[in-house]
Amino acid sequence: MRIELTVNGTRREADDVWEGESLLYALRERLGLPGSKNACEQGECGSCTVYLDGVPVCSCLVAAGQAQGREVTTVEGLRDGDELGPVQRAFVEKGAVQCGFCTPGFLMSTKDLLDRNPTPSDPEIREALAGNLCRCTGYEKILDAVRAAAAERAR
């Protein structure tokens, strides 16, 4: 089947989508957006997080057909023109990226948190990121990055 959706503000189409195909697969393999990562394909790790009509979802658990006519934002959509967006920059500057596999999901969850709550406490940050798993960083640098992104937005 063909699906039509808006991705990062641009109208896109994908053909030959099969009924059981995930949105994650369609984004990566059909629409050329490899930012969202496939780590578990079971809704456990958060590395595939995108926004569907503004709401964070695990794109590995969403059928591509469910995105028909809807708006999807991927990590590629967090850029600020040709530059990194503020949350992306904070992760780089605070050393919150090692292998990077989890990073797109953390970026999406962090931006969602800061859009809802610009000055989160540490427990609120931990709760917001509880669905994102990282095997490399020990999480402290990620917490530093979220705090830095929040401080930057407050300036």
Ligand code: FES
């Ligand atoms: S790949 Fe979707 S939650 Fe892990």
Ligand code: FES
């Ligand atoms: S940086 Fe490697 S899994 Fe998080």
